[in-house]
């Protein structure tokens with residue numbers, strides 16, 4: 001119990017520190033008033049968390065318990081630390097593949113678009129998702145846990161790593177010169193993910209990793225250009241601006257979808 005409290009306090013301190021750091025060392029110039037953006041994103045994150053607590057957590061925990069009892073999946077089939085590592089890598093690679101699918105499958109893009117519509121990026125963007133997205137991704141998430149074979153303990157470690165990773169790489173934190181580039185050889189970084197949030201399709205279709213960055217390097221989808229000052233964050237369709245608002249964002253997946261720009265030029269709507 002004390003250990004959990006200590007971990008909770010460390011986590012809260014890390015989140016608070018990152019929140020302050022991204023304001024003291026901004027990576028990109030923000031174009032919108034921060035308070036309403038953050039409030040809106042936190043509200044969307046709270047809806048997602050309710051869905052996760054109601055469905056994803058109990059279902060994936062049950063699968064992880066069966067993994068442990070039956071020694072199944074990648075982790076169950078490989079003894080010791082190598083098995084734990086294999087399970088971790090399988091979970092992470094599953095997220096890479098899922099992220100590609102959310103951009104390439106029109107039904108999934110309806111929901112993922114709500115995340116990308118945010119016209120600025122900071123830690124709060126990491127939790128700006130449509131709550132139905134948490135249901136749409138649930139079958140894949142359950143399969144990830146089953147195939148990876150992670151135990152309840154490894155799944156808990158994975159969740160903490162993944163949540164920390166998405167907060168970090170969505171943040172607007174400008175790391176010291178060279179550090180971001182060195183980190184990007186193995187971890188998804190703020191510069192790397194900023195390129196993925198570009199309106200330009202050629203830039204958005206890169207840097208799909210959500211945890212470790214090795215998958216982008218292996219698949220040839222890693223990009224470290226352009227510089228952040230040349231990126232316009234968001235989505236370049238006719239309804240992106242209106243869908244930033246909370247109600248519009250929640251309705252957006254259920255409307256006829258606006259045409260996406262298919263070229264590499266993008267439409268820079270707020271520069």
Ligand SMILES: [Zn+2]
Pocket residue numbers: 099103112116196
């Ligand atoms: Zn994306």
